[in-house]
Amino acid sequence: MTLHRRGFALAVVVLAAAVLGSPAWAGVPTEQLKSQIDRVLKVLDDPDLKKENRAHDRRASVRRIANDIFDFSETAKRSLARHWQSRTPAEREEFVQLFGDLLERSYISKIELYGGEKIGYIGESMDGDLATVRTRIVTRHGSEIPIDYKMHHLGSRWLVYDVTIEGVSLVANYRTQFNKIIQTSSYAELVKRMKTKQEEFLEDERQRRTSQK
């Protein structure tokens, strides 16, 4: 009986996996991406971390996972584009840190709005050391949002360097913005702006936390 039940459960899991994604074609990039996204979903579903006062821990663990699958230095380099060449190693390091903070502010805080949307893995295409994993988020209203992850091969791992949502590339977006700021003022001004934004954000966070207590 238990064997029978277990067999049934297994069949359900296999069926669910077949429907929700990760089909037989799934290559290494998709597998690696999926395992990290699953980790994020697990953190978000964790009832212990869902409590109001644990929002900070929750964000910290999401960022830790993001560091495992995203290559922030490559994303920063591609976003800064031509201006990356003329930066010193110290400046580059500082910029990657600031850029990581910027992404955390704008995206990881949004991820907390996640409410059980389904993620489907549509396909994968590989081109030398680059790969694109196409996914789709199905919202509760039933509309689909296509999200493509551009990944590159580094050592034994595939790391994401760009995300395309609805055909709009993250790197292209920041590249235009950074270029405009640097052209109209200077690189120092860009760094200054990013720093003040981050400080304001941290200040906001601090106030929110003290008001909660």
Place this chain on the structure above:
Amino acid sequence: MERTRVNTAVGIFLLLGILALGYLSIKLGRVSFLGASGYVVIVDFPSVGGLKAGSNVEIAGVEIGRVETIRLADYQARVTLRLNADVKLQEDAIASIKTKGLIGEKYLKISPGGSDKLIPPNGRIREVEAPVDFEELLSKYIFGKV
């Protein structure tokens, strides 16, 4: 004698007119039949939505080449660009299809990258951004909320 001279003048005039017309049509039609200059790069788009052969290729709004051909390859649109020889593209340059104004013509915009590797002639731009389909986006907002 007089008649021959008039005839010759008319002949020369006519010939000059035909030459001028030929020059004009080549210039206006942007036909390059004396061996095209510059170099060729390939870009694959999931969709070109309105881009045509002859469309502009721009960096920072400055024309740096033209779309030579667009054809289907593996259910994707393969766009061949002819770029001016003095324009160098980095390996991580991004090609995106943009619209002039809200409903203007389509053109191809390239945002230069930061890599030290350059795309060689007959190479490929690997980073692309497909055009945003406003109708599709709109329909999502109209029909999306059930």
